[in-house]
Amino acid sequence: MNEPAYVCLTPASLALAERLRDALGGETHGFAPRVFNADRSFGDVGAHLATLFAEGRPILALMATGALIRLLAPHLADKHAEPPVLAIAEDGSAVVPLLGGHHGANDWARRVAAITGGFAAVTTAGDLRFGVALDAPPVGYVLENPGDAKPVMADLVAGEFAWIEGDAPWLTGSSIPVSDDARIALTVSDAAREPTETELLYRPKTLVLGIGAERGAPADEAIALAKAALAEAGVSPLSLAAVASLDLKADEPAVHAVASHFRVPARFFDAATLEAQAPRLANPSDIVFRETGCHGVAEGAALAGAGEGGALILPKRKSARTTAALARAPQPLDTRSTGRARGTLFVVGIGPGSEGWRSPEVSRMVAASTDLVGYSLYLDLLGPLARGKARHDFDLGAEEARVRHAMELAAEGRHVALVCSGDAGIYAMATLVFELMDRGGVSDAARRIEVQVSPGISALQAAAARAGAPLGHDFCTISLSDLLTPWDDIQRRVKAAAEGDFVIAFYNPVSKRRRTQLAHARGVLLQHRPSDTPVVLATNLGRPGESVRIVDLSALDVDEVDMLTVVVVGSSNTRAFTSGEGRRFAYTPRGYAAKPGTSISEAP
Numbered sequence: 001m002n003e004p005a006y007v008c009l010t011p012a013s014l015a016l017a018e019r020l021r022d023a024l025g026g027e028t029h030g031f032a033p034r035v036f037n038a039d040r041s042f043g044d045v046g047a048h049l050a051t052l053f054a055e056g057r058p059i060l061a062l063m064a065t066g067a068l069i070r071l072l073a074p075h076l077a078d079k080h081a082e083p084p085v086l087a088i089a090e091d092g093s094a095v096v097p098l099l100g101g102h103h104g105a106n107d108w109a110r111r112v113a114a115i116t117g118g119f120a121a122v123t124t125a126g127d128l129r130f131g132v133a134l135d136a137p138p139v140g141y142v143l144e145n146p147g148d149a150k151p152v153m154a155d156l157v158a159g160e161f162a163w164i165e166g167d168a169p170w171l172t173g174s175s176i177p178v179s180d181d182a183r184i185a186l187t188v189s190d191a192a193r194e195p196t197e198t199e200l201l202y203r204p205k206t207l208v209l210g211i212g213a214e215r216g217a218p219a220d221e222a223i224a225l226a227k228a229a230l231a232e233a234g235v236s237p238l239s240l241a242a243v244a245s246l247d248l249k250a251d252e253p254a255v256h257a258v259a260s261h262f263r264v265p266a267r268f269f270d271a272a273t274l275e276a277q278a279p280r281l282a283n284p285s286d287i288v289f290r291e292t293g294c295h296g297v298a299e300g301a302a303l304a305g306a307g308e309g310g311a312l313i314l315p316k317r318k319s320a321r322t323t324a325a326l327a328r329a330p331q332p333l334d335t336r337s338t339g340r341a342r343g344t345l346f347v348v349g350i351g352p353g354s355e356g357w358r359s360p361e362v363s364r365m366v367a368a369s370t371d372l373v374g375y376s377l378y379l380d381l382l383g384p385l386a387r388g389k390a391r392h393d394f395d396l397g398a399e400e401a402r403v404r405h406a407m408e409l410a411a412e413g414r415h416v417a418l419v420c421s422g423d424a425g426i427y428a429m430a431t432l433v434f435e436l437m438d439r440g441g442v443s444d445a446a447r448r449i450e451v452q453v454s455p456g457i458s459a460l461q462a463a464a465a466r467a468g469a470p471l472g473h474d475f476c477t478i479s480l481s482d483l484l485t486p487w488d489d490i491q492r493r494v495k496a497a498a499e500g501d502f503v504i505a506f507y508n509p510v511s512k513r514r515r516t517q518l519a520h521a522r523g524v525l526l527q528h529r530p531s532d533t534p535v536v537l538a539t540n541l542g543r544p545g546e547s548v549r550i551v552d553l554s555a556l557d558v559d560e561v562d563m564l565t566v567v568v569v570g571s572s573n574t575r576a577f578t579s580g581e582g583r584r585f586a587y588t589p590r591g592y593a594a595k596p597g598t599s600i601s602e603a604p
Contacts, residue, residue, distance in 0.1 A: 003367075004058040004084075004108070005029050007049065008038060013062035013090045020060065020556050023115050027367060028384070039384040040363060041355060046071045058100075058108060060082040062165055065096055072099070081133075084108050087295070092116025097123075103136055129157055132174040134186075137202055140332025141188070142238050143200040152184055152200055167331075168202065169186035190239035190328070192231070202237035205332045208310070209262075210302030211245050211255050211322035219257035222322045225257045229324040233314040241333040242300035246292055250342045251448035254322060265478040267305060267339030272298035282315035284527050289361040305338050305588075343410030344450045346417045348422040349456020352542030357457045366417050373406035374419030381543075382419065389417075393473050399464060399540075403432045404442055405595055412447035423458040427479055427507050459566040460505035463538035466548040468585035470536055470568050476587075478547055480517040481508035487517070494521045496527040503574060503588055506567040511560060518558050518567065523554060525569055534576035534586040537561060550576050550584045 004026035006017035008533035014035055017028045021039075026113035029052075030038025033047060037443065044050035049071050061068050065087040076099070083140035084105035087096045094136035095112045096503055097105035106127050125132055142151065156162060161179035164171050166188030172178075176186075185199040194265075209229065213222055230237050236265075243259040247253070247268040260268035271293030276285055279299040285293035294300050296418050298316050306327035314326035346365035366372070366385050376393040392409070394402040406418040420428040430453050436442045437451070464471045478493050479485065499503050504525075509518045525533070531554035539547045539562065553569060561567060570576075574588040 002057065003027065004060050005040075007052075007059060007061040007063065008035050009045065009063050009543075010090065011035055012286075014038060016088075016092050017060075018061055018091065018423070020112060020115060024111060026058075026060075037384060039387060040367075043453065047055060052074050053083065053085070056081075056083045058086075058087045058104065060088055060108065060112065062088045062090055065098065068275075069098065070220070086112070088112060088116075089118065089454050091099045091118075092293075093118045094121060096121045106133065115171065124476070127394065128586060131169060132173040135307040138170050140205050140334070144236070144238055145195045145199075152198070154431045155184060155482050160184055166202070167204070174457050176457070191233045192236050194235050195352065195603060201284075205239060205241035205328045206306075207239045207241055207313075208241055208259070208302050208327050208329065208333070208338075209236060209322075210244050210298040210305070210327065211243055211249075211258055211323040212297035212301075212316075213245075213249060213254045214321040215252070217252070217254045217321035219254045221260045221319050222254035222258050222324075222358065225319040225322050225324045229314055230316050230535075232317070233326050235326070237262055238292045238437070240264050240506050241329070242305055242335045242338055244269065244305035244339055246294065246301060247296045247340065247445060247448075248292065248296075251450075256342070262485045265335050265341060266336060267341060268299060269304045269339045269431075273304050273339075279301040280310060280312065291589065297326075298323040298325040298328075301339075305329075307333070307334070307338075324553055333454075340413040343413045344415045345406060345410040345433065345449050345451045346415070347420070347424045347451065348417055348452045349420050349422055349426075349428065349454065349458070350378065350381060350423060351457035352459065352462045353421065354542035355383065357462065357542050359454065359456060361454045362456060365452065368415055368417070369417035370414045371406075371409050371416045372419055372580065373402060373409065373416060375402075375421075378419045378421050383423070385432030399429060399432060400436075403436060406455050407433065407436060407442050407446040409580065410449040410592060411443055420456070423456045424453055424478070425460045428461075459507065459538070459541060460568060461569050462541040463505070463536050463548070463566045466538060466541065466546075467536040467550060467568070469587040470503055470534065470574055471505075472572055472590055473573065473586040474500075475505065475571075476502045477505045477507060478521075479507040480513070481514070482517070490524055491515065491520070491524075492525050498525050501529065501573075503571045504569045506569065509565060510560050511563055515558055518556075518561060521569075522553065522556050529553065529570075529572040532574065535567055536586055537568075538568070539565040541566070550586050 006020055006028045008014045008017045010030045021028055027039040029040045032041040032043050045368055053075050068087050082099050084100035084109055095109045095118050099111040106122045113120035134153050135144055148300040159180045163182040164186045168188045171186055183198050185298045186195050188202045188265050188336045241266050245255050247270050249255050250268045256266050274294035275367045280294045280303055281299045289295045292363045302325045305331040310327045313328050316323050316325045348362045348365050351352040372379055373392040375396055379391055406416050410416045417501045418429055424430040437447050476551045533553040535551050535553050535556050537549045576586045578584050
């Protein structure tokens with residue numbers, strides 16, 4: 001993720017951070033002991049800055065320059081890989097780019113200063129003298145030899161001229177002195193060659209590599225063919241803008257392996273779009289048309305990716321199970337509008353609801369999403385993290401429609417978070433995602449999306465933590481809802497768990513219409529464990545109105561349980577006691593009291 005993080009240490013700085021976020025995008029990050037309502041919170045300033053720095057995120061810190069330098073100093077290594085880091089005065093009067101001046105920090109400083117009315121303290125010589133940073137070309141270009149930029153810029157600052165070859169509007173529009181017989185060359189070319197000693201060689205992102213592959217084709221075979229195709233065409237891999245293919249190959253590992261190898265995005269087109277390129281194909285195939293609906297995958301995808309002005313520079317080449325072709329666009333490509341990306345569905349469990357119980361991975365997935373799908377209450381629990389995302393709210397119930405909607409959104413190439421409470425894989429939506437992928441019910445495109453599931457703290461874990469350690473030995477979970485599971489099956493499971501002396505966490509213990517199942521379970525359990533067996537009743541865990549009580553099994557009253565309650569019934573060995581401060585705890589011993597040499601007394 002390359003969105004900026006606005007780091008705030010004081011409440012006063014949050015207002016400016018929010019103003020910058022609203023104008024420039026990104027997230028506000030607040031120091032938890034002092035700053036409230038930030039998009040994300042953190043406790044250790046140094047550790048959080050180090051994490052952001054390692055992730056390569058632009059850091060716009062509203063804090064003292066000296067403190068920021070000292071905190072990041074141990075992590076400085078490669079200036080060519082470091083993200084922009086800026087120190088911003090709390091009132092916005094000064095904006096100081098500290099690191100990554102030639103990787104966007106100077107531009108960030110100017111943009112921030114334009115909003116705050118402050119001063120951008122840019123100090124890099126090239127920016128000040130010529131209005132351009134030679135080692136930071138604009139989007140769509142990459143410098144092959146960034147290590148040579150510093151001496152070249154030093155020579156230009158000292159009075160030398162440059163010769164500009166190729167289409168380089170950001171260079172011709174700068175104040176760099178130009179001469180046809182200059183010693184220094186600034187070249188834009190996709191030709192496969194090494195730069196000379198006095199040359200900076202820029203690669204335009206104009207090439208699209210079309211890939212076709214049989215299902216299950218080896219990744220190394222596809223990569224080898226791709227490398228051979230680029231070599232035969234005599235072009236630099238750094239000029240590759242994207243790998244393209246038919247949408248039926250959106251879940252083909254070999255295609256993604258090629259894109260990953262060259263560090264470019266993979267983009268996909270439907271058969272109709274590729275068939276529109278049929279008149280321009282060098283090797284149309286009726287066999288391919290019968291199988292896919294288009295006369296050529298590799299050539300068609302390359303041409304579609306390069307756009308109307310593009311041209312095929314290498315026709316289809318074949319290996320045993322893959323094909324490749326290469327096309328060139330007239331200008332660098334914006335791959336965000338090229339074809340469709342393979343969509344991603346993040347199936348996330350946000351825990352009981354509080355930010356402190358939400359995993360960092362889940363927060364990162366939500367932050368990386370374009371769309372959020374879920375029960376309205378769960379989306380509300382995300383708080384500021386949901387800001388700027390397209391929300392798709394659903395009422396309680398309609399789970400299949402909810403999941404299908406999320407999958408179809410991802411099929412459009414979006415990054416979608418399907419938000420669940422607790423853990424997404426425990427009585428939640430993750431299983432329905434895979435069931436729809438396996439057994440149908442969604443479009444073909446939706447079955448080809450990437451799915452990532454991230455765990456969350458489940459209600460049973462939260463209840464156990466609040467009550468002590470009732471899950472310290474063997475336990476199971478049983479849902480008492482007969483909406484999807486026949487009541488006869490539930491009864492058998494309750495009986496088996498009771499006879500096995502498991503600690504049992506009951507989910508969905510009651511509803512407005514369903515009041516008898518929990519009473520039945522209590523009756524069965526009383527036949528197999530003592531009447532004073534501890535029972536944890538935990539409601540609204542991690543939310544306002546949280547309530548955790550420990551009662552005896554015989555005193556379990558169905559009327560004291562609601563839909564937001566998880567009921568944890570101890571085993572015959574579970575014990576409860578009151579601490580010196582008056583708190584009541586429940587725990588299930590592991591059996592350490594029976595080990596030789598222990599100081600733990602046996603239970604009476």
